Amino acid sequence: MLTSFRRATKSKIGTVILALFGLAIVASFAIADVSGVSLGGSGLGSSTLVKVGSLEVTDREMDMAMQQRLSQVRQQNPMADYSTIAADFEPLLQGLVDQRTLQAFARKHGFVVSKRLVDAEIANIPGVKGLNGQFSQQAYESFLSRERLTDAQVRDLLEGSIIQRLLLTPAANNTRVPVGMALPYASMLLERRDGEVALVPISAFTAGLNPTDAQLQQYYVANRSRYMVPEQRSIRIARIGPQQVANVAASDAEIAQFYRANQAQFGASDSRVISQALVQDRNVANQIAARAKGGQSFVEAARPAGLSAEDISIGPQTRKEFTELTGEQVAAAAFGAAEGAVVGPIQSEFGWHVVKIDSIRRQGGKTLEQARSEIAAGLTAQKRTNALADLVEKVQEALDGGSNFEEAARAGGLAASSTPLVTADGKARENSEFRFPAELEPALRSGFELAANDEPVIEQLTEDSFAMVAPARIVPAAAAPLASIRDQVRADWITKQATDRARTAATSIASKSGGAAPLPAALQQVKAELPPVRRVTARRIDLSNMGDKVPEALRMIFAQGQGKSRVGADTDGRGFFVVKVTRIVPGNALSQPALISEVQKGFQEPLSQEYAQQLLGAARKALNVRRNEDLIAATRKRLLGGS
Secondary structure, eight states: OOHHHHHHHHHHHGGGGGGSTTOSHHHHHHHTOOTTOOOOOOOOGGGEEEEETTEEEEHHHHHHHHHHHHHHHHTTOTTOOGGGGGGGHHHHHHHHHHHHHHHHHHHHTTOOOOHHHHHHHHHTSTTOBOTTSSBOHHHHHHHHHHHTOOHHHHHHHHHHHHHHHHHHHHHHTTOOOOHHHHHHHHHHHTOEEEEEEEEEEGGGGOTTOOOOHHHHHHHHHHTGGGGEEOOEEEEEEEEESGGGGTTOOOOHHHHHHHHHHTHHHHSOEEEEEEEEEEESOHHHHHHHHHHHHTTOOHHHHHGGGTOOHHHHEEEEEOHHHHHHHHOHHHHHHHHTSOTTOEEEEEEETTEEEEEEEEEEEEEOOOOHHHHHHHHHHHHHHHHHHHHHHHHHHHHHHHHHTTOOHHHHHHHHTOOEEEOOSBOTTSOBTTBTTOOOOGGGHHHHHHHHHSOTTSOOEEEEEETTEEEEEEEEEEEOOEEOOGGGGHHHHHHHHHHHHHHHHHHHHHHHHHHHSSTTSOHHHHHHTSSSOOOOOEEEEEEHHHHHHHTTOOOHHHHHHTTSOTTOEEEEEOTTSSEEEEEEEEEEEOOOGGGOHHHHHHHHHHHHHHHHHHHHHHHHHHHHHHHTOEEOHHHHHHHHHHHHTTO
8 A cells, every 4th residue: 555655765765775684795694694795804995995984895895795696696597797786786885884884883982792792693603503502613613614704704794783783773673653744645545536538549540541652661661670580591301210210120030049048038937835944953854854744734844843834934936046045956856846745855055955845836938939029029129229329320420521411311311301491489481380390399499500501410309219400591680571571561650650640639639638628628629539538536545455557547647736637658559548637635534543553554664764774874974984986996897897
């Protein structure tokens, strides 16, 4: 609601607010972020940009402040350089001056920040605490090294931050906005205005406009930049993909060789569910074997040896797996026995084994004919991948050897094609139906990056698709010939003439409808058919509630006096409108205390800023701030160049 009031107050604050309430460089350090900004006085007169009392702002401090600002901007815009932050030079300098002003003012009046208070601030800086959560001198020294600061610089920064907090905050906090001050503004929000709005459309003034050839030519020449056609290129493309290696396939000999080499995958195999008792004494093993062969279950046979069901259960095993577990001799015996047989005892390096074959699971495998299609598909895919890579390499070697596009295409047996003239976005001006294939986007990009005399390049389009690319024809950016855009130029000429007529008519209506003259009567004097006058009534508070969506005509009603008429451009491009204020009814907020209270709250923040500025201004005046304008200009030029 109070946007307009707040906007008005901003112009009074200026760049000084960079130093207010933690927004200055020093305050931001005190919160968490130091990032290398040094405010320590150097005492070198030849490098002093500004002197405040006995304190100075040096060119080195300004250098570091600009470096800090650039570092911040680069977090959002990695391409930023000093020219990007040229507008920040003076506000940053003023922030440093305001910092020095408060320090000098405090010293002049005996306001001393104790070492103990600064120590407490240092202890609260993130990153200076040890694992126990307490201040660590080692962590603090690491912090200083990382941020490239000295202890003296940090203390100077924090002293300035504390002074800001203790001097400016009390002056700016808890501001009181009297009812008598808020009442006129609250009443202004309740002010009601009646107005009239007349639209003067461009379309009402197009009748009879028929340009001659000379007029079109003159208009075209004067507005040539409006009809510029961006650079166009015809791009030569030779695709390299699966279609070039479609005849590559695995031979019968290769399929048979692969089948023989991968019998583990295709041959018959079996696995066995095995139980095993492993003990270190042969007699114990003999007893287990005897009990198992005598009819006891293998679990019961192994139990006297202290083995449980979990100890003897091995589960399904291939011969390879069981060999790795027990050794070749035990595995050979186990896989040579019949289902249900008990084998052993057999000795290995691990002890004595007694093995029972619980069951046998056999897999029949695949014959060569059964596996042929599977093997052929895999081998063919791999051969085509290799063949495609070889073809790409062959074409690239031809280009590297000096071959042109046609020669390299012949070397690889490639078919080439050329696109119509297209712009960098892939559109063809002479064929609105043309669409550059989406899968060739990398080729389009390269086609516009290459110079006319550059050698062709090979771009990868997809995982298994490539293209050799070169520009075939380049048409520089230029204005389109008048003959090709005659209808467009004619329409633009008519619009321009009609716009001029509509503007002249709107100006005439405004001049004739001032004072007591009615706006509808002024419209009737225009020799064109215009929409009827529209009447508008609104309060200023309504505009505040609309935010940034206030219609321009309504805004103008509240920007001129009663009986006044003004012309404005229609924001939708339809033409112009004439606005006349017919009545102003002042508001009275005495009956709306809630609105007065809201206005008071709305003024607290800008008023706080104003108080802080006034205190800073008084301090600057008392300390006689002196600027070395020549050195400031030289520093700016050194950092920013011609910006």
